[in-house]
Amino acid sequence: MNIKENIKKIIVKKPLQLDCGKTINDYPLAYETYGKLNEKKDNAILAFHALTGDQFVSGINPVTNKPGWWSYLVGPSKAIDTNKFFVICANVIGGCMGSFGPSSIDNKTKKTYGTNFPVLTINDMVNAQYNLLEFFNIEKLYSVLGGSMGGMQVLQFVANFPNKTKTAIPIACTASHSAQNIAFNELGRQSIMADSNWKEGNYSKLNLSPDKGLAVARMAAHITYLSKKGLQEKFGRKLQEKDDLNFSFDADFQIESYLRYQGSIFVDRFDANSYLYITRAMDYFDLIKQFKGNLSKAFEKTKTKFFIISFTSDWLYPTSENKEIVIALNSSGADVGFIEITSDKGHDSFLLDVPEFLKTVNNFLEANY
C-alpha cells in the first residue's frame, strides 16, 4: 500500500455535482503523465482507461510491476510517440488506484466508503478528469482517446467540452450500453455480491475480501474480451499438464487453467466495490438518451476531428455499434473517419499488438498534428 501513497494526484477543490444528485469536493484524482508538455502546450493527449485499467498507460506500473496497459501503443518511438506528445491519464473516480473511490476513507466515519460511495456515471468521471486541463494549464488538448469504457469517456468528453480537443479517437465502444453488455456486467456484480466475504460492501472494515466472487466476475468478463476463433486457436481442447482427462473438477483444460489464473491475478490489483461502481457507470451510459434520442445533437457544436476504430472479431462492442457513432457524427456534419481493423483477438484487440491498429492511430495523430 505504501507504493500507492506515492502516486501522483491532485486534490480537486472545485465541487462536482454528480448525476445522482450528490456533490463531491476536495477529492483526490490520481494521474500519470508520459513525455513533456511543449511550450505551446499543443501536444497534450488525454487517454481514458477502460473498466479495469488505471493511470499507468505505459512503462512499468509501479503497483503491479507489470507493463502499462497501453504499452504497445504509447511510449518513446511508439505509435503515440512520447518523444513528441505529452500523454496524460487519470484513474477514474470510482477506481482503486489512488482516485476517489469506494475504497477511499470517509472522513466522517474514518472508515472506507464501501457501498456508501455515491453511484457514478461516465459523465461524472469525465467531468472530474477535466480538472487536469486546468491543473496543467492546457487550453486545448491535441487529442482524447480511449478504448471500451475509455471510448465512452471520449464521446462524453467531446459532448461536454466541444472545443477542448482538436481530435478524438473513440475505439471499440458504443454510445449506449447494450442489454447484452448490461447483462454481462450484472453477472459480474452478482458474482461479487454472492461471495460471503462481500458483506454488503463492508469487507475491508472486517479485513475480508470477496476474492472468489471478484475472480469469477473477471473470468466471465475475460471471455467476453476474446473471440471464439481466438480461444479455439490458442487453447482448443488442449489439456493442462496432463495426458488425459482427470474425471474431476480440476482444471483439466488449458482454457480453465488460464481463466482461473486471470481471475487470481486480478484480485491482487482490483477492488471488488470499484468493480461494482465502474460497471454500473458503464451500464448507465446512454449518450443517446442524454441528447433526447438524437445522438447527433451530442456533437452539433464540435469542430473536433474524429476517428473511430472497431475490430472485426469484437462482439462485445461490435462494428455496428461503432458505426452508429459514425452515422451520428456524419449527420451532425462533424468531421469523422472510420476503419474496422481485421483481428481475431476480440474486444481486447485495442490493448494488444495489432499492427494495423497501431499504424492507424499513428497515421491519424501524425497527419493531423
Next chain:
Amino acid sequence: MKKEFQIISELIENNTRVLDVGCGDGTLMKFLIDKKNVDTRGLEISKNNVQSCISKGLSVIEGNAEKDLHQFSNLSFDYVVLSQTLQAFYNPEKVINDLLRVANKAIVTIPNFGHWKVRTHLLLKGTMPVTKILPNEWYNTPNLHMCSIKDFFNFCAEKKIELYKSIALNVEKTSEINNSNIDIKNLNSELGIFLIKKIK
C-alpha cells in the same frame, strides 16, 4: 494527376462540401482541399486505401457505396463524386438515387462500353472486350452493369435526372457531349463524365 480528376475538380465550386465515394488513396480529395478549399469526406472499401487517406490527414470512412451511403443524411453535401465504379454495383440505379439524396449534385464518371475499341473487339474477336480502361477478363471483372455513354444519357432522360454537364474524354482530349453529337461521342470516347442533378 489523372485528366479525369482535373475535369472533375473543374466542375466543383470553391468552398463547398464534397463526398468522394470510392475515394481510393485520396488523390482527388487532397487536390480539392488544396486547390478549391473544399471540405471533403471519403468513402472507401479498401483498407490499404483508407490507411493512405489517414496518413494524408483526410477524413475517410471505410465502407461500400451500396451499404454505407445510408449513413449520410439528406443533402449533407454540395457534391458527391463517383469515379468509374457505377458499373460495379449490384443496383446502380439505387446508388444513383442515393447519391442524389446525399448531395445536390453528383459527378459520375463511366468507362464507355460504346467505345469503338470495345465494339470492334466483340465484333471481330467474338470475345468479351478487354481494353486499357476495361482490363479484366469476363470471369474476374468486378463490373456487373457495363453501360455506354448513350445508355447513361438515356437512363438520365428516363429517370428524370438532369444532365447538367456531359463531358467526353478520349486519351487526354475533352469535349462536350450533346444530343446532336451523342452517337459520335459514344463511339470515340473512353470515358464519360457527367454532372447530374435531380429534376425537382
